[in-house]
Amino acid sequence: MKSIVQDRYGPAPEDVLRLAEIDKPTIQRDEVLVRVHAASVDRGTWHVMAGLPYPIRLAGFGLRRPKSPNPGRSLAGTVEAVGAGVTGFKPGDEVFGISSSSFAEYARVRTDKLAPKPANLSFGQAAAVPISGLTALQAVRDHGRVQAGQKVLIVGASGGVGTFAVQIAKAYGGEVTGVCSTAKADAVRAIGADHVIDYTREDFADGQRRYDVVLDIGGNRRVSHLRRALTPRGRLVIVGGETDGRWLGGIDRHLRAHLLSPFVGQKLGTFVSSENAQDLMTLRDLIESGKIAPAVDRTYPLSEVAAAIRYMLDGQTRGKLVITI
Structure with a gap:
């Protein structure tokens, strides 16, 4: 599958991110394989990519080099397969949530960080929501x-x-x-x-x-x-x-x-934000009721993730930046 790949930490996205072909991820018993249609960029994307400040590395992202193939986290897509212990999701379901390495065609997602996609949003809009x-x-x-x-x-x-x-x-x-x-x-x-x-x-x-x-x-x-x-x-x-x-x-x-x-x-x-399905459902309800909506500034293809992060770092963003896959 196509994926953004990062082999080392660094503050400049152009220096450490590249597009490559890698193996499709293998899911565990309590995970879902999602065909990613869109992901999004936030300030945390840069922190995970750069490994800065240093305590973020101790938080599980990798001490000397990145633990995950890429720094993408928010996503929206379609369930491709479910683990043996998964209930509540089935192939074909449209979902949104938080994973690791979401700048890719497929991502593995824990069910406690996944929810049904808001019905009134596109995949790109939904990907802007989670984090x-x-x-x-x-x-x-x-x-x-x-x-x-x-x-x-x-x-x-x-x-x-x-x-x-x-x-x-x-x-x-x-x-x-x-x-x-x-x-x-x-x-x-x-x-x-x-x-x-x-x-x-x-x-x-x-x-x-x-x-x-x-x-x-x-x-x-x-x-x-x-x-x-x-x-x-x-x-x-x-x-x-x-x-x-x-x-x-x-x-x-x-x-x-x-x-x-x-x-x-x-x-x-x-505070440190809690990544959980219950609050994703709360956001879904607020969105479907028309009380909130994601504000999407720009959309980039997967090959231009580095450009999207650079645009965010330049401080011109109004709302969210979305990556379509």
Whole structure:
């Protein structure tokens, strides 16, 4: 089968990714073989590819070299075969979920990370959902605990996670303000943000406005700066924001938020997204009800995965980048 292949870690996609013919994966008892129709790129794609910051290698992606053939993870496709212990899926089912090495014609997927594809989405749209959608859902629902009538600020509202977070916060009844650049303001309004702040012209933490929940998905603003945008009992959820550090890569800011939280009235923290089928089903329900929809910026063929990652690294993405296979 055709697959993107990576033999070593490296920060430049053009240097470490190539298209090759490899063997079709063999599934285990609790796995499903999926004929991949589409996959997607997110910031985590680069981390898995680069092996940075270094703790990601200890998380199971390979210490000295990549454990999986390629860094693709989100996918949508058709079930080709099921393992002997699998129930609930059969060949021909249209599915979406999370795997390893999804930049390929076939991928093996655990059933606890797989769900029926939303009926109203194409495969390309569905592939844009899993990782970014799960992160946004858990940030809004579980950690931000957004409730109807609350004022919600989303920093990095135009990105892959941000575009889902805006819509999910609206679905939970929040009054949403999105923070983005001038060029992306119209796109953030188009997905339902009640207000948009252009960070190149305004400081969202100028003390004039306060929010019940702040989701910091993009940028590297200090925790003290983000706290100025919160109400006295508000909740800060740090979802993203990175540095070039090889050891921590911005994780130190997350740790400072956790350490400070017990000593202030505001709730400050971060989280690691849980990849699970139950929340994929929640996203499916939200999508099929018309409350959220993936925002797809560009689509690339399998042979141009490196170009898609480069486009994301250049910071121009509005929503998600999809790979068609």
